[in-house]
Amino acid sequence: MEKKAKYFGYSITRDRQIDYDANNHDICKIIAKAEPTLNLCISCGTCAATCTAGQFTDFSLRQVILLLRRGETKSLENEVSKCMLCGKCQLVCPRNVSTRNLVIQIGKALYDKKLSAETVNTK
Numbered sequence: 001m002e003k004k005a006k007y008f009g010y011s012i013t014r015d016r017q018i019d020y021d022a023n024n025h026d027i028c029k030i031i032a033k034a035e036p037t038l039n040l041c042i043s044c045g046t047c048a049a050t051c052t053a054g055q056f057t058d059f060s061l062r063q064v065i066l067l068l069r070r071g072e073t074k075s076l077e078n079e080v081s082k083c084m085l086c087g088k089c090q091l092v093c094p095r096n097v098s099t100r101n102l103v104i105q106i107g108k109a110l111y112d113k114k115l116s117a118e119t120v121n122t123k
């Protein structure tokens, strides 16, 4: 007879470990080609600290870049839509990352990916 596990009033939380190799890094490569200053980012967070959109939302360009580099692109479309493209972050970035164009390129790459997926699905 199968033994039932004792219920202690809580359950085991889902593993949040990042499987870097299983993630898709193609989008990051496409964006790095379109905006090579992406490779200069040192994740210092200065952009996020001064971000206009960050004052009203939980948007963080630093986090967006980290997710992009990890290949975790699921939430990116929603995230970059919060950016107001004011360019303030570009003025303070110590690495001269072209942040404004980076956001534009991320949005474009995600849109192109969605479009090509839709085209494949309708064929």
Ligand code: SF4
Residues within 6 Å of the ligand: 040, 041, 042, 043, 044, 045, 046, 047, 048, 061, 062, 065, 092, 093, 094, 095, 096, 097, 099
């Ligand atoms: S300020 Fe520049 S170097 Fe620092 S996290 Fe933002 S983009 Fe990267």
Ligand code: SF4
Residues within 6 Å of the ligand: 047, 050, 051, 052, 053, 054, 061, 082, 083, 084, 085, 086, 087, 088, 089, 090, 099, 100, 103
């Ligand atoms: S361009 Fe976007 S990420 Fe940069 S400061 Fe403005 S709202 Fe924030």
